[in-house]
Amino acid sequence: MISLRMVGTEVSALGAAALSIPLRFVVERDRFDPGSPYPTPVVLVHGLFGDPTNFLLLRRYLAGHGMRNFAAFSYPPRFDYQRLAPRLGDLIDTICLATGAPEVDLVGHSLGGLIARYLVEMPRPSRVRRLVTLGAPYFATPLPPEELAIFAAGDPFIPPPHPIYGPHSAARQRGGRVVVVPECGHWGLLIHPTVLREAATFLAFPGSTLELAEAPLALDAAS
Structure with missing residues (x-):
């Protein structure tokens, strides 16, 4: 069901995306900080017609929670993930060679999440420690164990999978996790407080605890 809050979030996300495009050159000049509390580089993969910003x-x-090393994978609009x-x-591979990091974390929105997931499942040595997908297309296969898949309950493009019969149901999981944000x-997946908190917690090093200022928000599964 469409709510005014959801519409407002979508409009805010689209507006922020449009206004932030001029900052892309600043974003791409980031430097890696080996002294970061969480030094694993986070590689961000935007969606179709998206942008690193x-x-x-x-x-x-x-x-703000100690993960300060970022890189972006950008590509022209195309569907051949x-x-x-x-x-x-x-x-x-280039990032790991340049930074000395043995592996990276991936965050992909929409088609970017599908690209990232396909890479993780390719028959090649993986340098991906953890994967977060935001509204990524899915097929009939279960999630890889290193993935947190976040879906929006009101997403008209990528509806959340069915919690029981869908390919991401608990009975078919290989260890991956699904969160559906009401x-x-x-587009709201890029700015929603629940998404930010879930992604940060998932990407934190094993055994660590993030001090999050926001109060917990309820999550529910699509039916």
């Missing part, structure tokens, strides 16, 4: 709010949130995934893998749409 779509993740500005998420970057700021993660940086199978060909884009190896290019993402090459970028990850009163949120496709």
